[in-house]
Amino acid sequence: MISLASITLFWRSEQAYIEVTTDLFMTPYLFFDHNATTFLDPRVADAVAELGDVPLNPSSVHRFGREAKLIMERARKEVREALSVPPSDYEVVFASSGTEANNMALFGFPDHALFVSATEHPSVLQAAQSRGGVVIPVDKNGIICLDELDILLSESKRPPLVSVMIANNETGVIQPMQEIIERVHDKGGIVHTDAVQALGKIPVSVEALLPDMLTISSHKIGGPSGAAALVLARHLKPEPLLFGGGQERGIRPGTENVRAVHGFAVALSLAKERQVKMESLAHLRGSMESQLKELGAVIHGSHSLRLPNTSYITMPGVSYETQIIHFDLAGIAVSAGSACSSGRISASHVLQAMGVSEEAALATIRVSFGPELSEDGIDRFVRAWKALCERVSGGAG
Numbered sequence: 251m252i253s254l255a256s257i258t259l260f261w262r263s264e265q266a267y268i269e270v271t272t273d274l275f276m277t278p279y280l281f282f283d284h285n286a287t288t289f290l291d292p293r294v295a296d297a298v299a300e301l302g303d304v305p306l307n308p309s310s311v312h313r314f315g316r317e318a319k320l321i322m323e324r325a326r327k328e329v330r331e332a333l334s335v336p337p338s339d340y341e342v343v344f345a346s347s348g349t350e351a352n353n354m355a356l357f358g359f360p361d362h363a364l365f366v367s368a369t370e371h372p373s374v375l376q377a378a379q380s381r382g383g384v385v386i387p388v389d390k391n392g393i394i395c396l397d398e399l400d401i402l403l404s405e406s407k408r409p410p411l412v413s414v415m416i417a418n419n420e421t422g423v424i425q426p427m428q429e430i431i432e433r434v435h436d437k438g439g440i441v442h443t444d445a446v447q448a449l450g451k452i453p454v455s456v457e458a459l460l461p462d463m464l465t466i467s468s469h470k471i472g473g474p475s476g477a478a479a480l481v482l483a484r485h486l487k488p489e490p491l492l493f494g495g496g497q498e499r500g501i502r503p504g505t506e507n508v509r510a511v512h513g514f515a516v517a518l519s520l521a522k523e524r525q526v527k528m529e530s531l532a533h534l535r536g537s538m539e540s541q542l543k544e545l546g547a548v549i550h551g552s553h554s555l556r557l558p559n560t561s562y563i564t565m566p567g568v569s570y571e572t573q574i575i576h577f578d579l580a581g582i583a584v585s586a587g588s589a590c591s592s593g594r595i596s597a598s599h600v601l602q603a604m605g606v607s608e609e610a611a612l613a614t615i616r617v618s619f620g621p622e623l624s625e626d627g628i629d630r631f632v633r634a635w636k637a638l639c640e641r642v643s644g645g646a647g
């Protein structure tokens with residue numbers, strides 16, 4: 251039995267993982283759930299701490315207010331730099347979360363016909379459902395069906411708003427955004443793209459893609475929760491979700507979360523460094539996946555371009571709960587390929603959209619590595635996987 255009193259948590263300076271010391275095992279606890287959220291980068295934590303306890307309301311005209319305003323404007327500049335945003339064509343609106351920014355984009359244009367891909371994050375998919383949006387199917391590799399998109403666009407009676415994520419949070423599958431954006435623009439529509447998972451893992455450039463709207467979120471790149479941004483083409487005037495003050499040009503009223511935005515800005519300044527480290531993980535992931543495949547694992551989305559840190563793996567016949575508990579006891583944090591809503595566990599909508607059976611989907615876990623992954627981490631994961639396979643095939647699972 252692990253007693254809570256015996257658990258010590260502390261950051262490693264390079265934020266690779268937390269170390270958990272218990273009576274049972276003296277090995278570091280590996281955090282392989284970086285697509286869910288990330289460690290706060292110590293440089294971000296220091297920068298936020300340096301702000302101290304000063305009252306920071308950018309609407310105030312006194313010196314504290316002016317300081318707060320300056321922090322917000324510096325952060326806007328940081329978003330522009332991190333994403334190569336052409337300054338005169340786009341504006342940056344801060345929000346509290348990627349979820350909020352996605353909702354701002356989707357509900358901001360009620361006169362447009364809405365189309366979203368079947369594998370979007372729930373913050374897009376459910377917003378689209380509640381707004382009568384149409385779902386664009388994906389193929390078995392998780393890639394949006396471009397022919398279907400073309401048909402939907404040509405049949406649309408109203409100007410289309412299409413929302414497709416750059417990279418999927420479960421599979422890591424990367425969409426052909428350039429092609430999607432060109433097709434929608436050719437039909438006179440506008441495109442929103444959710445770049446929450448892509449940022450800090452692969453290059454994201456507004457200048458190169460020219461989407462009409464793009465969402466990013468702070469806590470996925472080593473920043474604090476409570477900050478996100480919607481980058482949007484300057485000529486667009488979305489209806490606000492909230493009404494109140496004139497903050498963020500009235501598009502997102504409410505006193506700004508200046509401390510979180512400041513932390514977000516510092517995390518953005520480090521995003522490139524994070525991306526370079528993440529890109530180097532592809533070979534470690536490849537080595538892990540080939541070893542697991544030999545043990546009977548199925549990897550989803552592996553025929554498509556994927557984020558370098560993400561692997562979505564089925565261990566046939568073994569429920570995701572058994573797997574998560576097993577890995578947790580082996581000192582490794584992974585997450586489920588399923589969602590829990592109203593107390594009911596359902597198979598991942600992403601896998602179902604890719605034609606994966608419910609049974610297989612409920613035997614799937616997601617592994618998402620952080621920038622400091624080592625060969626040793628991979629070895630431990632593969633050993634733990636093997637141990638579970640052996641236990642289950644021996645009838646103990």
Ligand code: PLP
Binds near residue numbers: 418444467468469
């Ligand atoms: N979009 C994607 C692809 C995500 O993975 C997430 C979070 O998991 C979100 C949006 C929502 O972001 P937030 O947690 O900041 O609300």
